[in-house]
Amino acid sequence: MTAAAGALLEVDDLHTHFQLKNKLVRAVNGVSFVVQRGEILGIAGESGAGKSVACLSVLRLVPSPGRIVRGRILLSGQDLLAKSEKQMRELRGQTVSMVFEDPLNSLDPAFTVGDLIGETLILHKSLGKREARHKAADLLRLVGIPDPARRLDNYPHELSGGMQQRVMIAIALSCDPALLIADNPTTALDVTIQIQILALVKQLREQLGMGVLWVTHDLGVVAKLCDRVVIMYAGEVMEQGDVYGVLKRPRHPYTHRLIDALPKLGRPEQRLVPIEGRPPDPAYLPTGCSFAPRCYKAKPECRERAVPLHATANGGAVRCLFPED
Amino acid sequence: MSVVNLPLKDGGDVRAHADAAAEQRMFRRPSEWRIFWESFSRDRLAVGAVVLIALVCAASVLAPVVSPYDPTVGDNSLRLAPIGTPGHVLGLDGQGRDILSRLVWGGRVSLAIALLPVAVASVISVFLGLVAGFFGGKVDMLIMRILDVFFAFPAVLLAVAIAGVLGPGMLNVMLSITIVLIPYISRVAYMATVTVKNELFVDQARVSGARPYQILFHHILPNTLSPVIVYGSTLVGIMIVLGAGLSFLGLGITPPRPDWGIMCADGRNFLSVAPHVSAVPGVMLILVAMSFNIVGDGLRDALDPKLRK
Numbered sequence: 001m002t003a004a005a006g007a008l009l010e011v012d013d014l015h016t017h018f019q020l021k022n023k024l025v026r027a028v029n030g031v032s033f034v035v036q037r038g039e040i041l042g043i044a045g046e047s048g049a050g051k052s053v054a055c056l057s058v059l060r061l062v063p064s065p066g067r068i069v070r071g072r073i074l075l076s077g078q079d080l081l082a083k084s085e086k087q088m089r090e091l092r093g094q095t096v097s098m099v100f101e102d103p104l105n106s107l108d109p110a111f112t113v114g115d116l117i118g119e120t121l122i123l124h125k126s127l128g129k130r131e132a133r134h135k136a137a138d139l140l141r142l143v144g145i146p147d148p149a150r151r152l153d154n155y156p157h158e159l160s161g162g163m164q165q166r167v168m169i170a171i172a173l174s175c176d177p178a179l180l181i182a183d184n185p186t187t188a189l190d191v192t193i194q195i196q197i198l199a200l201v202k203q204l205r206e207q208l209g210m211g212v213l214w215v216t217h218d219l220g221v222v223a224k225l226c227d228r229v230v231i232m233y234a235g236e237v238m239e240q241g242d243v244y245g246v247l248k249r250p251r252h253p254y255t256h257r258l259i260d261a262l263p264k265l266g267r268p269e270q271r272l273v274p275i276e277g278r279p280p281d282p283a284y285l286p287t288g289c290s291f292a293p294r295c296y297k298a299k300p301e302c303r304e305r306a307v308p309l310h311a312t313a314n315g316g317a318v319r320c321l322f323p324e325d
Numbered sequence: 326m327s328v329v330n331l332p333l334k335d336g337g338d339v340r341a342h343a344d345a346a347a348e349q350r351m352f353r354r355p356s357e358w359r360i361f362w363e364s365f366s367r368d369r370l371a372v373g374a375v376v377l378i379a380l381v382c383a384a385s386v387l388a389p390v391v392s393p394y395d396p397t398v399g400d401n402s403l404r405l406a407p408i409g410t411p412g413h414v415l416g417l418d419g420q421g422r423d424i425l426s427r428l429v430w431g432g433r434v435s436l437a438i439a440l441l442p443v444a445v446a447s448v449i450s451v452f453l454g455l456v457a458g459f460f461g462g463k464v465d466m467l468i469m470r471i472l473d474v475f476f477a478f479p480a481v482l483l484a485v486a487i488a489g490v491l492g493p494g495m496l497n498v499m500l501s502i503t504i505v506l507i508p509y510i511s512r513v514a515y516m517a518t519v520t521v522k523n524e525l526f527v528d529q530a531r532v533s534g535a536r537p538y539q540i541l542f543h544h545i546l547p548n549t550l551s552p553v554i555v556y557g558s559t560l561v562g563i564m565i566v567l568g569a570g571l572s573f574l575g576l577g578i579t580p581p582r583p584d585w586g587i588m589c590a591d592g593r594n595f596l597s598v599a600p601h602v603s604a605v606p607g608v609m610l611i612l613v614a615m616s617f618n619i620v621g622d623g624l625r626d627a628l629d630p631k632l633r634k
Contacts, residue, residue, distance in 0.1 A: 061531055093533030100532075105525040110547045119543070120533045171533065 007074075008211040009035040009058065009179055014071035016050075016057045023283040027053040027066065029235035032309075035179065040205060040212040042226030042243065044219055044258075048279055050235040051215045055181045058213070059096060060088050076178065094124045097172035101184040103164035107156035113140070113167050114152030120174045139170040144200055162193035166200070173204065181213045186221060198225045219262055223247055231255050234280050234290035237309060241316020251312060251323040254291045289320070297322050364627040371623025374616035381613055385432035394423035396430040397581040405599040418588070418602045419595055427583040428609060434495060434584035435610075438568035438577070439561045442499050446506035447557045453507070454514025455549060459522060459541050469515065472508040480505050484567060488576040495578045498571050502564055513556045517549040524548075551628035558621035562614035569610055585610050 016028040028050040035041045043051045056062045058073055060080060073080040075096065080088070092098075100106045107116055117139055118132035127135065133152065140148035143166040156164055165185060172180055182201070186194040202225060205212055214226060222229050222243060230240040231252065239252040250256045260273040277294040280286055286293060288303040295302065302321055309319045366372055384391055393412075399421035403410065406417040415424040457468040475483065487501035521527065522545060530540050569586025571577045578584055585606040592603030 059532060061528075089534045089536060091534065092531070093535075098532040100525055100529060102525055106529040108524075108526040108530075108544050108548070110544075119530075119535075123534060123539070168529075171529075 007034045008037045008039075008076060009213065010072070010074040011054070011058065012072040012074070014054065014057055014073065015069040016053050016062055016066055017069045018066045020065065020283070025283045026285060027235055027282055028057060029282075029285070030071075031232070031235065031237055033230045033237065033240065035211040035213055037178075037211055038205060038209045039228065040201070040214055040226045042222040042229040043213065043215045043232055044217060044222050044229055045232035045238075046217060046279055048234075048282070049232040050282070051217075051232055052183050054232070055098065055183055055213065055215055058181065059092055059098060060085075061092075090124070093120050093172075093177075094175040095177055096179045096181065097175070097177040098181040098183065099165070099168045099172045099185045101187050103161060103168045103185075103188065104156060106168055107164060109156060111155075112152060113154050113156065113159070116156070117152075117167070117171050117174055120171055124175045135174070136170070139174055140167070142173065142204070143167075143170045144196075145170075160193075161189050162196065165189060165193075165197055169197075169200070169204075173208070176208065177210055179211045179213065181215075183215045184217070185214075186216070187218070194221070195224075201225065219247065219258060231258070234285060235282055236290060236319065237317070238291065238320075239316065239318045241312065241314060241318075245314050245316055249324075251316070251318040251325075252291075252320045253295050253297050253322075253324070256324060257294075257296075361627055365623055368623040368626065371619050374619040374623070377612065377616045378620065381432055381609075382436060384429050385436055388429045388433055392426040392429045394426040396422060396427040396583050398422065405595055405602065407599065408601050408605070415605050416599070416601050418591055419599075420591075422583075424588075424602065424605050427588055428585070428606060431583035431585045431588055431606065432609075434572075434578055434582070435565055435568060435586070436613075438495065438498055438502065438571075438584070439564035442502035442506060443557050443561050443564055446503045447510055447553055449503075450507050450510035451514045451546075451549065451553055453511045454516075454553075455518050455541065455546065457511075458515045458518025459545060468511075472511050475504070475508040476512075480509075481567060481570065484571060485574065485576065488571055493576050493579055498568060498577050501571075502567060505567075506560065506564070510553060510556060510560070514549055514553050517552045518545055521545050521548040551625070554628065555621050555625040558624055559618050562617035562621075565614050565617070566610060 011034070012032050014028055014031045015026070018025040018027055031050070031054055033041065033043070043054065045051055053062060053066065057068050058075075058080070060068070060083075062068065068081060071081070075091075080091075083091070107113075111119075114133055114136045117136035118127075118129065121127045121132040121135055122129070136152055137148040140151055145151050145163060145166050151159070151163075156167070159167065165188075168185070180201075186197050189197065198221065201212060201214075204210070214221075216222060226243050228241065229243050229246050231238045231246065231254065233254050239246060239250065239255050246255060247259065250259055254275075257273070257275045261275060263272055264270065275294055280290055280293065286303065288305055289295070289298070289307045292298040292302040299322065307319050307321055309317045310323070311317050312323075400417070401421045403413070403417045404421040405419060406413060406421075408414070408416045410416055413423050413425065415428065418424055418427065453468050453472070457465045478486070484501045484505045487504055488498050491497035491500065527540055527544055530544050535543070565585075568577065569584065569589065572584045572586030573590040577586060580587060588606035589603050589610070592599070592601075592606075595602050
């Protein structure tokens with residue numbers, strides 16, 4: 001796939017492997033994607049598909065013994081893999097920030113909300129305590145927390161889950177990042193709050209013009225929020241394209257089955273179809289298409305050699321020898 | 326682009342709209358100490374324990390002023406006089422020395438023997454535990470295995486051995502108690518560090534671009550400190566007893582200077598005739614040791630924001 005000029009984030013042929021004692025776990029195996037400025041890109045897939053590791057790779061924070069073995073990560077044209085650890089630290093939280101799945105445990109219980117937001121500001125923007133507090137209140141207002149001046153003195157556990165996630169987003173936004181990486185940020189929230197957070201992220205994207213990389217295993221969230229989507233499976237991109245195209249007319253059998261496994265409103269008579277089997281062990285990936293063992297269309301040639309990513313007519317791409325049309 | 330200058334839904338700059346009242350409210354948050362005290366003071370028993378400890382400490386510090394008699398000079402005519410003897414509220418010991426005076430002077434030694442080693446050992450242990458827990462690997466192995474060697478000896482035996490080698494004296498007793506304590510407190514600090522290190526909020530700090538030392542001191546240390554403070558305050562009680570035990574064995578300070586352990590030891594020859602000679606310092610030991618334990622429990626509840634009511 002080709003990178004459009006001036007892309008915000010460009011990940012090209014990324015390989016992140018974990019060398020364990022007796023096996024090599026290939027968590028991310030040649031993943032490429034692009035996030036444009038002001039775009040929300042969704043990364044969807046089952047647990048263990050390598051979505052989170054791909055995100056952490058972008059920040060160069062893959063936990064040991066994980067290592068980025070190969071690939072290129074360009075942020076606004078700058079090669080992140082060539083940067084020093086010090087340069088990466090300056091980037092983290094400032095140019096690229098990240099929001100995790102579990103808001104309560106991501107917030108240090110020993111500090112108040114105001115201190116936690118202020119910390120990043122003091123770190124990156126060298127603000128004074130008082131200024132940081134002012135700005136923290138502004139940020140809380142920005143993410144839609146009522147009465148921000150009072151909330152600043154709350155401890156994280158005193159807030160509801162939705163509020164905590166808003167605080168996390170406020171921290172992530174504190175230095176006006178160009179790219180926001182969100183790793184499953186709405187999974188811990190109930191659906192009504194989830195919708196609110198999605199609306200908030202959309203609104204902030206408009207206001208701040210940042211790019212968003214949104215990792216989720218919920219295709220409903222993808223449909224609601226994202227402009228484009230990347231479907232990952234066993235450390236590889238299976239299909240990508242604009243959300244409407246991918247979800248309405250999935251090309252890859254895997255995407256197809258994912259959508260079939262979703263409950264749909266208004267069609268109660270339809271049975272949900274689970275995908276048989278389980279994802280392959282990333283330490284022992286099959287030769288050929290990694291989805292072939294579970295695929296209803298698999299033919300012998302699927303198992304013979306690695307399947308390349310084909311471009312599709314509508315600007316997307318699919319990794320399948322026999323895509324749906 | 327700055328978030329502050331964004332036109333928001335309510336229109337206009339946020340800071341310009343913030344009225345004076347909101348401005349004031351913004352900076353009037355109760356201090357950490359106040360929040361802590363409000364939570365701690367709800368535990369009546371703990372407050373009582375603090376008062377008792379404070380009184381004992383004050384009496385010890387002010388021993389030269391409050392002590393009615395010289396603790397080392399006896400009045401042989403009144404040997405073993407019981408509690409309530411006119412002029413000697415708590416009676417007299419086997420050599421006719423005023424028990425109240427000895428209690429007050431002895432408190433100096435007994436409290437110092439417990440408080441100082443716990444404080445010093447805590448500082449050293451937090452450092453060791455943090456370093457071992459945070460950096461892991463070989464550093465972890467080296468520090469924790471050395472401490473395990475000390476762990477292998479029973480605490481009291483180790484204290485006796487060290488004090489025995491160094492010879493009697495207050496400084497040596499304190500030194501031996503400090504050494505005995507370090508492996509225990511280090512374990513607590515280490516465990517807390519390892520737990521906190523793997524918390525998501527440490528990843529969050531990393532993702533925000535924090536440097537390793539900032540993560541260590543800003544996020545891990547504060548979360549490690551409260552279990553150490555709680556454990557330490559509990560240990561003070563036990564160490565008062567251990568210090569008294571060492572004095573009892575003759576490894577503590579040298580007579581005729583009193584400490585509670587020596588006082589208990591002195592009285593054991595007269596247990597059947599004059600039990601108060603041992604009982605008074607014994608009760609004192611129990612009360613103070615218990616108080617430190619109660620304070621430790623109170624601190625645990627008050628220091629954890631999640632347990633605050």
